[in-house]
Structures are given as structure tokens and as C-alpha cells.
Amino acid sequence: MARHLAVAAQLIDEDPALAHEHALAASRRAGRIAVVRESVAITAYAMGDFALALRELRTYRRISGRDDQIALIVDSERGMGRPDRALEEGRSVDRAVLPTETRVALAIAMSGARLDRGETELALGELEIPELNPDLAFDWSPALFAARAAVLEDLGRTDEAAFWQERAEVASAALGHDDDEMVIEDVYEDIPEDADLPEDADLPEDEDLSADEAPSDAEEAAAAESTSGEEPAE
Secondary structure (H helix, E strand, C coil): CHHHHHHHHHHCCCCHHHHHHHHHHHHHHCCCCHHHHHHHHHHHHHHCCHHHHHHHHHHHHHHHCCCCCHHHHHHHHHHCCCHHHHHHHHHCCCHHHCCHHHHHHHHHHHHHHHHHCCCHHHHHHHCCCCCCCCCCCCCCHHHHHHHHHHHHHHCCCHHHHHHHHHHHHHHHHHCCCCCCCCCCCCCCCCCCCCCCCCCCCCCCCCCCCCCCCCCCHHHHHHHHHHCCCCCCCC
16 A cells, blocks of 8 residues: 555656556555545546545545645635635635645635636735745745736736746745755655554455545545544555
8 A cells, every 4th residue: 555655656746647546556455544545636636537536635534634635625626617615615624723834725726716706806815824925935935926926917917926926936946955944845755655554454455446436425424433543654
């Protein structure tokens, strides 16, 4: 299982389809482990299969009890052509307790949902968060700055847009340097190649969670209950 996840992590950018196959292979061996369902969701999203991504993300959230993939849920709803649902999902979480990188990603996703609805001014407002500091660069800064630049461009505020686009480029360049203040994280960096399952995990050996078979809500709830108290294999 861990090897499949490691390979999926390596292939996600260059070959999302193959990465997805490895994630599915891991799910057939350990479908009740949160990080496995998360990997299926991420690779499905990378392929543009937003329905599957959404299903797996919700299952991941039920099993893990975590909201750290809320931005991907919002974006998957957008991919399904449902910006209203996307906004509802984003408003359903307490942003104050989210990790910083998750909060920033959610702000960008919510801004995109506003743009989908033609609400450009509100899209700009979604990006007005404390992390919008042009003088600091973290791993999430380039995307945040670029998102603001794009919205400002849509509003016709070209000078401001140019400023934030420049900051995005500067931040991106800075993140290529070895600086203790520049934090670069990968979605999959918490999955070591030698990761193993928890010793007390009660997992089916041949659970088939392929894209063609969606588990019922009852099955997903049972999976969440059966793994309550378990830590994901990371």
C-alpha cells in the first residue's frame, strides 16, 4: 500500500492517470485508511474526475475528522458546475482552526467560486486575508498573489494587478532558495516510502474502491466508525 502511495506521489504531476491507478491499487488493499482515500481523491481531481474526487474527499473527511482538504472540496464542486454548493462547503468550516496553508487555499477556491457567479468584487474580498502580505514569501504566497492579480485584472485595475503579479513572480523565485523562512511543502510529503499500516488496523484485503463503484453513505459512515481513534498511515 505504502509503495503505491509513494509512486502516486511521484507521478501526480507528470502522469495523473497512472498516479490514479496506483492510488486505486492502494485503496483495494487499505480502503479504510484516510490517507489512501485522500490519495484517490487527489489523483482523481488531477484527472478532472471531480465527481469521484468529491466522493473520496468526503469519505476522507468522515474517516479522518479533518477539514484540511476543504479547498479541494470547494474546487471539486466548482468543477461540477456548482459554485453555490462550493460556497456553502467553504462556509461550513471554521477557518480560524484551519492550518495556514489550508486557509489560504480555501480563500483562493472561494474567490474562484465567486468568479464563477460573476461576483468579481466579492471574489476580491475573499482574498483579503492576513496572509496577503507582499513582503513575505511562503509556499502558498505565489498562488495567493497571482489569484489577487487575476481578479484585479478582471476589475480593470491593471496597475494593481501588475504589482501583485510581480510579487507572485518574486515570491516564486524566492521559494527556490534555501531559506529557513521559506516553507515548501508537497501534498504527499507526509507519506514516507517505507510507511506501514498501524498494527491494529482491521482492513479488508480486497476492498474494491474503483471509480465505477461508489460506496453508500451507510458504508462510508461504518468505515468512519470502525476507524475512530486510528491515526492515518503517514
